[in-house]
Amino acid sequence: MKVEIVTNRDGKVAVVEYDYQSRSVDEKPMVLDVLLQAQLNGHADLAFRYGCRARNCGVCTVDINGRPRLACRARIRDGDRISAMATLPVLADLVVKRDGIARQMRGRMPVQAAGNDLNVEAPEDYHALTACVECYACLHNCPMHAKNLKFDEGGVTAAVAADEGYLWGNPFSLLKLQIVRLDPLSSQAEKDEAVTQARDLGLDVCTNCPGCKCGVGIDLKNKVVKELLDAAGLAAGG
Amino acid sequence: MSIEAAWWDYDVIVVGSGGAGSAAAQAASERGARVLVVSKDPIGCSDTKISEGKVTVRATGEDSDTEQALSDNLRMGGGSIPDKAITQVFARDNRAAYDWYRQRGARPKVDAKRGGPRPVSIAMGGHTKRRTIGHANSGVALSHATWTAVVQTPRVDYMEDAWFLDVVITEATDVGGQRVVGGIVYDASGGRLVVARAPAVVIAAGGLSTLFFPKTDTMRGNTGDAYAVMARAGADLIDMEQLQFLPFCLTSPPSYEGLLCGEPSVASFMGDLLDKNGKVILDCVMLRTRAECAAAIMLAVEDGRGTTNGGAYLDLTKNAQAPLSGDHFKRYLQQVMPSAYRNVRQAMSKAAGQLKEPWEVRPAAHYMMGGLRADPDGGAFAEESRDAIAGLYAAGQAMGGVFGANRLGSTALAECAIFGIRSGHSAAAHALAHNNKVADAAFQPALAAAAKLFGRDGNQSAAVLKVELQDAAWANIGPVRSVQRLDRFEAVCTRIEAALANVGIPAYSSWNQAFIEYIELANMLVCGRAIAAAARERDGSVGGHVRSDGPQISVFAKPYSTVIRRGEDGMFMARRIGREGLPFGRLGAYLVGDFWRKAKLRVLRRLPAPISDRRIRKHYEAVMNKTVGPLEIEPGSLAGAPAESVQG
Ligand SMILES: Cc1cc2nc3c(=O)[nH]c(=O)nc-3n(C[C@H](O)[C@H](O)[C@H](O)COP(=O)(O)OP(=O)(O)OC[C@H]3O[C@@H](n4cnc5c(N)ncnc54)[C@H](O)[C@@H]3O)c2cc1C
Ligand code: SF4
Ligand code: SF4
Ligand code: FES
Numbered sequence: 106m107k108v109e110i111v112t113n114r115d116g117k118v119a120v121v122e123y124d125y126q127s128r129s130v131d132e133k134p135m136v137l138d139v140l141l142q143a144q145l146n147g148h149a150d151l152a153f154r155y156g157c158r159a160r161n162c163g164v165c166t167v168d169i170n171g172r173p174r175l176a177c178r179a180r181i182r183d184g185d186r187i188s189a190m191a192t193l194p195v196l197a198d199l200v201v202k203r204d205g206i207a208r209q210m211r212g213r214m215p216v217q218a219a220g221n222d223l224n225v226e227a228p229e230d231y232h233a234l235t236a237c238v239e240c241y242a243c244l245h246n247c248p249m250h251a252k253n254l255k256f257d258e259g260g261v262t263a264a265v266a267a268d269e270g271y272l273w274g275n276p277f278s279l280l281k282l283q284i285v286r287l288d289p290l291s292s293q294a295e296k297d298e299a300v301t302q303a304r305d306l307g308l309d310v311c312t313n314c315p316g317c318k319c320g321v322g323i324d325l326k327n328k329v330v331k332e333l334l335d336a337a338g339l340a341a342g343g
Numbered sequence: 344m345s346i347e348a349a350w351w352d353y354d355v356i357v358v359g360s361g362g363a364g365s366a367a368a369q370a371a372s373e374r375g376a377r378v379l380v381v382s383k384d385p386i387g388c389s390d391t392k393i394s395e396g397k398v399t400v401r402a403t404g405e406d407s408d409t410e411q412a413l414s415d416n417l418r419m420g421g422g423s424i425p426d427k428a429i430t431q432v433f434a435r436d437n438r439a440a441y442d443w444y445r446q447r448g449a450r451p452k453v454d455a456k457r458g459g460p461r462p463v464s465i466a467m468g469g470h471t472k473r474r475t476i477g478h479a480n481s482g483v484a485l486s487h488a489t490w491t492a493v494v495q496t497p498r499v500d501y502m503e504d505a506w507f508l509d510v511v512i513t514e515a516t517d518v519g520g521q522r523v524v525g526g527i528v529y530d531a532s533g534g535r536l537v538v539a540r541a542p543a544v545v546i547a548a549g550g551l552s553t554l555f556f557p558k559t560d561t562m563r564g565n566t567g568d569a570y571a572v573m574a575r576a577g578a579d580l581i582d583m584e585q586l587q588f589l590p591f592c593l594t595s596p597p598s599y600e601g602l603l604c605g606e607p608s609v610a611s612f613m614g615d616l617l618d619k620n621g622k623v624i625l626d627c628v629m630l631r632t633r634a635e636c637a638a639a640i641m642l643a644v645e646d647g648r649g650t651t652n653g654g655a656y657l658d659l660t661k662n663a664q665a666p667l668s669g670d671h672f673k674r675y676l677q678q679v680m681p682s683a684y685r686n687v688r689q690a691m692s693k694a695a696g697q698l699k700e701p702w703e704v705r706p707a708a709h710y711m712m713g714g715l716r717a718d719p720d721g722g723a724f725a726e727e728s729r730d731a732i733a734g735l736y737a738a739g740q741a742m743g744g745v746f747g748a749n750r751l752g753s754t755a756l757a758e759c760a761i762f763g764i765r766s767g768h769s770a771a772a773h774a775l776a777h778n779n780k781v782a783d784a785a786f787q788p789a790l791a792a793a794a795k796l797f798g799r800d801g802n803q804s805a806a807v808l809k810v811e812l813q814d815a816a817w818a819n820i821g822p823v824r825s826v827q828r829l830d831r832f833e834a835v836c837t838r839i840e841a842a843l844a845n846v847g848i849p850a851y852s853s854w855n856q857a858f859i860e861y862i863e864l865a866n867m868l869v870c871g872r873a874i875a876a877a878a879r880e881r882d883g884s885v886g887g888h889v890r891s892d893g894p895q896i897s898v899f900a901k902p903y904s905t906v907i908r909r910g911e912d913g914m915f916m917a918r919r920i921g922r923e924g925l926p927f928g929r930l931g932a933y934l935v936g937d938f939w940r941k942a943k944l945r946v947l948r949r950l951p952a953p954i955s956d957r958r959i960r961k962h963y964e965a966v967m968n969k970t971v972g973p974l975e976i977e978p979g980s981l982a983g984a985p986a987e988s989v990q991g
Contacts, residue, residue, distance in 0.1 A: 115851040128597050135598045149804035150849060152856040156384060156562040159602050159686060161393040161483060164385055177598070196504070197854035202532055203385050204503055207494055216495045217446045224458055227450035232479035235448070235487050238392075239385070284487070288448060 108139055108181060111188035112151070112198045121148065125181070136176040136187060137165060140199070152198035163238030166190055166320065167199050173242035175320060192244035192254070194267055205253075206241060208270030210281055213302040220290035230328055231287040234280055242320030243276035249310040250275040274306025276317040276325045283329045286336070300336045312339050346536055346797050346852045348790055350783070353379040353500075353541040354774040355767070356526055358507040358569070361389030362756055363739025364547035365489035366443055366763025367770070371545070372498040374771035379539055380501035381528050384564050386493050390549055390740070392486035393560050395603075395682055396478040397753035400441045401434060403454070403462045404473030410434040412472060415925060417754070419933045420469045420632070421712070421747030422886045423902035423924045424582060429744045432719040433754075433761055440760035441476070447488035451476050463679055464966040467608040468752015469632055471936070473966070475753040481682050485756065504532035504854070506862060507568065508793055510544050510576045512732060513785045520731030521577065524781040527789045529862070534853035536793055538786045542777040543734040543770035546573055546715070547763065550740040551870045553863075555708035555821060556813040557601025559589050560682075566863035567870035569741035573715050574869055574909040578723045578732055581743035582713035582904050584877035584888040587750055588822045590636030592707035594652035599690035601707035603683045605657060606752060607631045611672055612947060612959050613661035616640070617701065618648035624655060627941045632749050637706040638889045641822040644705075645891075654705030663698035665956045671963035673698065678967075706822050712750055712887060713877065714743030716906060721766030722773075734773055738766040747904070747922075748886020796858060798850030805846045805860035808839050812867055820874045825892040829875050836871055840913075843868070869909070876915035877905040898934065 106125040111118065123143045125134060137155055144151045156162035158177045165176040168188045181187075193201035244250045253271040266272060282299040285291050291299075311334060316326035323329075334340065355371040357364045360382035368378045380386070402408040413434040418425050441460075445451075454461035460476045467475055478484040493501050506529040515522040525540040551567030552558040558565075574580060591605035610616070610628035616639065618624050625631060625639040640655045650656065662672040676684050676698075688696035695702055715737035716724045725731040737743075739759045746754065812835065819832035843865060848857045881888055883896040902922040907915040924930065947955050 114849075115853070132596060138598050144806045145804075145810060149806050149847075149860075150855075150857045152854055156388055156564065157393040157560045158563075158598070159393065159560040159682070161481075161560065161682065162384075162388045162562060164388050196532055197856065200854050202504075204532060207386055207490070211494055214491065214495055216497070217491070218448070223442055223445040224453045224455075224460075225450075226453050231450060232484070235484045236480045237487075238483055239387070239486075239490075284448070288450070 106181070106183050108184065109186040110143065110151070111186065113189065113195045114150070114197060123148070133180050136167065136169060136174065136179045136181045139181050139187070140176065152196070152200045154200055160321070161238060163240035166240045166242055173245045173320065175240060175242075190241065190244070192250060193241065202267055203241060205267035205271045206275065206277060209272070209274070209306070210278055211270060214281060214285055214299070215291065215295050218288070218290035219292040219295060223290070225289045227289055228287060231284065233323060233328055234284050234287065236321060236323055237277065237280055238321055239277065240320045241277065243317050243325060245318070247275050247317055248314055249273050249307045252307065252310070274303070274308070276319065276329065278306055279303055279308070279333055280323070280325065280329045283332055286332070300333060303333045304337055308333055308337055309339065345850050346534070346794050348536040348538055348794070350538045351379065351540065353377050353539060354778060355543045355545065355770045356381060356539050356541045357545045357547060359389070359547035359549060359739070360384070360386045360489065360493050360501065360503070361547065361549055361739060362391035362485065362489055362759025363741070363763040364545070365492040366760050367545045367547055367738050367767035368499050369492040369496045370764040370767025371771040372496050374768055374775075376498070376771035376774055378499045379541070380493050380499060381505045381507045381539070382501065382503045383506045384562060385503045386501055387486045387490035388562070389486070390561055390565070391489060391756065391759060392482050393562065394482035394485070394756060395680060396481035396483070396485055397463070397756070398441055398444070398476045399437065399470070399474055399751070399753045399757040400460055400462070400476050401437045401474055403457065403459050403476060408472045408474055413437065413474070415929055415933065416471050417746065417751065418925055419930070420751045421749050423898070424585070424747030424886070424904050424922055426744035427923050429719050432765070433745060433758065436761045436765070437757055440764055441757060443760045443764060444485055444488045447491045449478060449485055449488050451478055464675060464963070465608065467679060468606060469749070470751055477678070502528070502530060505530045505537070506859060507548065507572065508862060509572055509789050510735065511786050511789050512576055513781065515731070515733055518731070518733065519728040520725065520733065522777070523732065523734030524785055527786070527793055529793065529858065531854040531859065536790060538790055540781060541774065543736065543774040545721070545736040545738055545766050545770050546741045547738045548572070548741055550711045551867070552708040552710070554813065554816050554867045554870050556810070556817060557592060557705070557707040559592055559601055559603045559707045559709045561709060566867050568863070568866045569737065570711070570714065570873060571866035571869035573735070573737065573741070574873060576732060576735060577908065578735060579716040579906050579908050580713060580873055581716040581906050582747060582877065583873045583907055584881050584905060585712040585748050585886055586708065586874065587633055587710040587712060587887045588637040588706040589709040590633055590640055590706050591657055591702070591704040593686060593690050594650070594654045594703045594705045596690060599686065602686045602690070604687045604702060604704060605680060605683055607633060607636050608752070609676060609680060610657065610659065611662045611675065612944065612955070613665065615658040615661070617656040617658055618643045619650045620648065622648070627944050630937070630941055630944060634749050634887045634889070637822050640704070640706055641889070645823065650703050652703060652705065654703050656701035657704045658701035659698050660701065665952070665959065667956045668960040668963060671960060671967060675963065675967065708821070710750055710755065711740055712743070712746045712748065714741050717742050717744055719765065720769035721762050722769060734770070734777065736766040736770050738762040748888070796848050796861065797852060797855065799848045801845040801847035803842045803845040803847065805857065805864040808842055808846070809860065809864050809867065811835070812839055812864070812871065816871055820871065820878060823889050823891050824878050825890060826879070827892070829879055832871065832875055836868055840868055872913070873907055873915055876907050876917045880905045880917035880919065898930065
């Protein structure tokens with residue numbers, strides 16, 4: 106099976122063709138199997154991330170034919186092209202710099218629960234959102250996040266913004282804020298602050314957007330974006 | 344020097360951002376320390392995140408669950424090898440430490456009557472009491488809590504994509520021994536080395552399962568960096584032969600090999616463990632430890648009775664097909680191991696997923712019980728002051744002495760919070776009392792050694808050598824060991840150590856994968872040597888250490904731990920330290936209880952099917968909480984994943 110891997114070493118981009126050797130006649134390999142085999146087979150320096158092999162850690166996201174997928178659980182087909190996620194800066198080959206996403210949330214959320222009585226259950230929607238594995242597949246086609254990559258004002262480049270934490274938000278950052286709003290142990294002030302933070306990250310952009318997609322199937326459109334737009338008194342459009 | 348270096352100052356460096364590292368960082372900051380968290384994986388992406396998310400919380404099921412009951416359970420389960428003082432602290436801090444996760448957003452089901460989190464339906468994983476709390480979304484839910492601790496806590500700075508390479512120590516002329524002055528980090532994202540000066544370092548860098556293949560869903564980053572760093576610093580490591588292999592893991596297809604599919608407790612009342620001919624290789628599976636099951640499978644395989652893929656059959660069909668209790672069993676399976684059962688449904692046949700066929704299973708490497716020989720605060724323990732390494736701490740899987748020869752299920756995540764918090768507090772106190780400036784010269788040798796690796800010629804690939812080492816480790820220091828195998832393994836280590844000198848590393852500094860593989864391989868080699876040295880010293884079988892050429896060590900024998908220390912030449916010296924066994928009366932009571940539980944199970948299994956079925960249903964009905972419904976979505980569910988739309 107022949108696939109293409111887009112490498113990026115020290116700023117030099119190249120396309121490597123790799124011929125995957127099946128380990129059994131009926132094998133249906135995952136993208137990660139290809140990368141692991143290539144690394145042992147002449148591409149020792151191939152850079153890629155993975156962790157659990159089981160769709161739980163969220164670090165193995167790559168683009169397959171231009172769309173984000175978890176490498177450990179996405180089947181590969183003849184002719185597929187594997188490249189780094191297009192939504193974040195590349196460090197090497199398939200590895201992107203993820204740090205700017207989490208870092209933008211510093212100081213925007215409570216440090217710990219406000220309520221003293223911990224024996225309180227959370228609503229179902231709270232658990233629906235804490236299923237997020239932080240794979241960043243949802244950055245794909247998010248116009249709010251896209252503003253970060255164009256960002257080049259006052260001499261501040263996208264790379265610097267990634268170091269300091271991005272200015273504009275994304276579905277993940279909104280999800281984190283919505284979790285605060287659903288937590289029965291948050292104070293009213295904290296819930297209100299979460300909406301303010303969402304606006305500060307660019308929630309307005311969502312009013313003109315068809316909505317986001319999650320890599321593990323969380324209903325971001327209704328359970329995150331719509332909830333925040335309603336709370337902020339903004340109307341969903343698009 | 345082709346790669347540049349930055350110099351930073353902190354009070355406490357925490358290596359790792361899993362449960363233990365996050366708790367340590369938050370706790371150290373709470374005591375006024377300026378903290379730097381160094382994590383090679385993205386913040387929070389760790390074993391803690393991908394775990395089943397089950398946490399031991401004492402006295403959640405019944406009032407009789409005293410501190411002594413839990414502490415005894417840990418010690419007996421661990422072959423009397425755990426450190427008594429440490430298990431006592433575990434039992435004492437357990438409830439408060441669990442709340443550390445809840446204060447940061449973990450929201451379990453609540454038992455309103457008992458006024459606390461509600462435990463799962465049976466005592467699982469070798470526990471004598473019901474005291475295991477589950478979480479919707481498994482460990483992923485806990486990872487949101489650990490993420491908050493690192494990202495949101497004041498005075499905590501963090502760097503991800505950053506490999507901690509070594510601690511730097513100097514002579515402590517005032518008190519004798521050595522003291523920690525900081526560490527060297529490869530910042531792959533920034534494309535530089537970082538010299539972090541700090542009087543205390545907490546190693547919370549997880550386990551070493553990647554030394555083996557197959558391994559469970561543990562993260563790839565489990566290359567034993569924690570143990571290697573501590574060993575190179577000259578610290579004592581304890582019980583390093585005690586490695587937990589989970590018995591029931593997937594055998595195929597290749598992409599799934601080793602992933603977790605069950606625990607002894609999933610065998611439930613009617614489960615059987617069979618060889619390829621359908622012969623029972625171990626009875627009373629649900630009451631066995633992980634080690635007993637793993638050893639039984641490997642011995643059958645050695646004997647030529649293994650399945651096609653080198654395993655055994657776990658037959659749960661009798662449980663599932665029982666007319667009255669079958670549905671209860673299926674719900675129980677969903678409830679206790681949601682992620683593992685999902686692995687089964689994805690990897691095995693439909694019939695196996697529906698429990699109509701036995702599962703083909705095999706052991707895989709999972710958890711290191713050994714680790715830093717530590718005091719109950721996680722601090723490096725020294726018998727004499729000249730051996731002290733002041734300022735070195737470990738927490739989580741990296742710390743030894745907690746579990747001895749076998750870890751009970753759901754205790755690791757409790758361990759992370761308990762000893763994460765304790766080590767954080769204690770590291771902060773030490774650092775704030777010893778924050779005098781150290782001359783930069785102390786860091787130069789370690790810095791230069793790391794820098795000169797960039798741009799190195801060589802024709803060997805560390806990634807390829809890693810696989811060679813994994814194979815040798817599985818075959819020789821894996822679930823079955825002997826002197827002959829240890830000899831063979833050490834010969835392989837010698838060969839790979841020599842090849843290490845010829846590993847080529849390009850000069851570029853930003854995310855240099857070859858450098859990363861090299862560093863990790865070197866650490867894996869140190870760990871392999873450590874396990875082999877400890878395994879030689881323990882010449883009989885106990886817990887996770889099975890010797891095919893030695894006797895089973897009796898529970899009545901005087902228990903001891905192995906202690907190893909690495910010499911200048913890279914070889915480990917091993918010795919034994921005595922452990923205090925449980926008083927005879929409590930040991931006897933424990934053994935009688937164990938015998939009695941097995942006898943009852945054997946009788947139940949011999950009853951006519953309709954009668955046993957009714958009894959089993961009654962048991963499930965009494966303990967199962969009926970309100971736990973299926974989740975709307977699970978991480979990785981096939982229903983979701985539009986970005987992945989499964990392609991055939
Ligand atoms: C499939 C599975 C299911 C499990 N289920 C349960 C369960 O239900 N209950 C339970 O109690 N336990 C369970 N465990 C065990 C438990 O998850 C782990 O033992 C525990 O999470 C370890 O926590 P830790 O903080 O010590 O290490 P980890 O959570 O593994 O964190 C290690 C951290 O160190 C970092 N690191 C490693 N090396 C370096 C380095 N050189 N430089 C910088 N950073 C480094 C990593 O990036 C990571 O952030 C399970 C394990 C697995 C694999
Ligand atoms: S709805 Fe908002 S968060 Fe979602 S993709 Fe559109 S702009 Fe991004
Ligand atoms: S919201 Fe979904 S797609 Fe986005 S990071 Fe979380 S799991 Fe991934
Ligand atoms: S490797 Fe963990 S999600 Fe893919």
